[in-house]
Amino acid sequence: MAKRFSPSPRSERPSGSRLRPPGSERHKLTELQASTLDVLSKAEKPIGAYEILRRVDAALRRDLKPMTIYRVIEYLDRAGLVTRIESLGAYVANSDTRRSTAHIHFWCTHCRQASTVETAAIEKLISKGAAALGFKVGKMVVECPGICAECLPVDRLSKTGDAAKASRTG
Numbered sequence: 001m002a003k004r005f006s007p008s009p010r011s012e013r014p015s016g017s018r019l020r021p022p023g024s025e026r027h028k029l030t031e032l033q034a035s036t037l038d039v040l041s042k043a044e045k046p047i048g049a050y051e052i053l054r055r056v057d058a059a060l061r062r063d064l065k066p067m068t069i070y071r072v073i074e075y076l077d078r079a080g081l082v083t084r085i086e087s088l089g090a091y092v093a094n095s096d097t098r099r100s101t102a103h104i105h106f107w108c109t110h111c112r113q114a115s116t117v118e119t120a121a122i123e124k125l126i127s128k129g130a131a132a133l134g135f136k137v138g139k140m141v142v143e144c145p146g147i148c149a150e151c152l153p154v155d156r157l158s159k160t161g162d163a164a165k166a167s168r169t170g
């Protein structure tokens, strides 16, 4: 005997994307993909594939092949969940890719920390430029290497010749 459930009228609210909490429509990820994303989300700075591999291995107690992790990273990249910082050869997790697809990565050439800013203004600008060329944009990522706020005093010191305090010997 089958039970009948009548749908409650309350649950049939018109759904709008604004009503959904962010992240509620996440991609269904495998354990390996989720763990890789987790490693990148917790990373203190952009990390390369081999460092990702080392951390995922430790988290899952596995001994994965580099090719495996490359494939996982590639998948997450295509899904818009992580971004490769080309000039660093390292990866960062994207906080919320649905708000805006345009990212600016500011990364420090001194300590390699990266900060990501998502901005609709840049997205508009890129879209406009692309439309003029009839160009279909794949990714909207702008990379800005430079010196972060923490390293700036150190950088200034070394430029005035008083680098002894800041630099390691060797």
Ligand SMILES: [Zn+2]
Pocket (backbone or CB within 6 Å): 108, 109, 110, 111, 112, 113, 147, 148, 149, 150, 151, 152
């Ligand atoms: Zn820095």
